Structures are given as C-alpha cells and as structure tokens.
Amino acid sequence: MSSTASQQTLDNLNAAFQGESNAAHRYQAFAKKADADGYAYEARLFRAASRAETIHAQNHSKAIQTLGGVVGELKLAEVIVGTTAENLAAAIKGEKHEFQEMYPEFLVVAEKDGAKVAVRTMTYAMEVEKQHAALYQAALDNLGKNAQDVALYVCPVCGETVTSVPEKCTVCNAAGKAFEKIA
Numbered sequence: 462m463s464s465t466a467s468q469q470t471l472d473n474l475n476a477a478f479q480g481e482s483n484a485a486h487r488y489q490a491f492a493k494k495a496d497a498d499g500y501a502y503e504a505r506l507f508r509a510a511s512r513a514e515t516i517h518a519q520n521h522s523k524a525i526q527t528l529g530g531v532v533g534e535l536k537l538a539e540v541i542v543g544t545t546a547e548n549l550a551a552a553i554k555g556e557k558h559e560f561q562e563m564y565p566e567f568l569v570v571a572e573k574d575g576a577k578v579a580v581r582t583m584t585y586a587m588e589v590e591k592q593h594a595a596l597y598q599a600a601l602d603n604l605g606k607n608a609q610d611v612a613l614y615v616c617p618v619c620g621e622t623v624t625s626v627p628e629k630c631t632v633c634n635a636a637g638k639a640f641e642k643i644a
Contacts, residue, residue, distance in 0.1 A: 466576035471530035473567040478521040485514035490540040491548040498545050501609040503600050509613040509643040510593050513620030520582040527578045549601040556594035560587045585619035588632045614640040
C-alpha cells in the first residue's frame with residue numbers, strides 16, 4: 462500500500478515526530494515533579510499525555526515509512542522542569558502551538574499532496590492536542606483542588622485522552638474497550 466508525498470510533507474512528518482517524541486519525554490519529567498509535589502492527578506495527566514504523544518510519534522513514524530521516507534534520528538532536547546504550575550502552563554503553550562499553528566500548516570501541504578496517511582495521523586494528533594490543552598488548563602485552574610483519584614484513559618490508536626471510557630473514541634472511532642488506563 463504505497464502512497465506519495467512531497468518532500469515537504471515528509472519533512473513535516475519528521476518535525477512532528479521529533480516534536481511529539483520530545484513532548485512525551487518532557488511530560489514524563491513533569492509527571493515526576495508533580496508526583497514529588499504531591500499532585501497525583503496532575504502527575505497522572507502528564508503520564509497520560511506522554512503516552513498519547515508517544516502514540517502520535519509512532520503514528521508519524523509509520524506514516525513516513527508508508528510514504529517511502531526515512532524517519533530522522535531522534536534528538537531529545539534538554540527538559541527544563543519548573544513548578545507543577547509552570548509545567549502545566551508550558552504544556553498548555555506547547556499544545557496550543559501544535560493545534561493552532563503547526564498541524565494546520567502541515568495539513569495544508571499533506572492534503573495538497575493527497576497523502577492520506579499523513580493527513581490522518583496529523584488530524585488525529587491535532588484533535589488530541591486540543592483535548593490536552595483543555596485538560597491542562599483545567600488542571601492549572603484547579604491546582605491543589607483536583608480530585609486526586611480521577612482516572613485517565615488513552616486511546617491506543619490516536620491518543621485521545623479522557624477521564625471516562627467512551628463507547629467509541631471520538632477522534633478515530635476505536636472501540637472504547639481498547640482504551641488504556643493510566644496509573
């Protein structure tokens with residue numbers, strides 16, 4: 462099942478792969494800080510988002526290969542960990558950048574190319590980043606007041622992140638029973 466894509470779409474997918482991989486790495490560090498600060502829900506939220514970002518990176522990697530490209534060498538940036546409130550604010554900023562600027566720009570090129578696999582993986586990631594920004598904003602707005610035992614679940618296909626298991630994923634239509642509970 463081969464498809465074609467411009468070098469720009471392949472470059473965009475590689476940039477998205479790097480960004481999602483770095484976000485997953487950063488959120489793991491943020492989770493450790495939230496745990497150390499006694500913010501159990503916020504730590505779990507960072508772990509759930511990290512899992513989702515890993516799914517996005519894997520999907521982008523598969524799309525690059527499907528389109529005949531080569532996945533670039535992973536370069537993890539140094540993570541600067543602040544307070545849990547600062548980390549939530551940084552996460553919100555990053556998620557907003559992805560769904561307001563990066564993915565919309567990348568999607569224009571992928572759609573022009575007719576690179577359906579790229580359009581699908583970028584759309585999935587963009588929709589989930591909107592959820593992450595909202596979850597992070599709510600966590601920041603209620604820092605210290607969040608119910609520490611709220612569960613989080615992640616769709617293994619697209620990374621949708623929710624507090625209760627749906628019948629079907631609202632992003633990719635995967636069966637809700639496939640969602641992973643994040644500890």
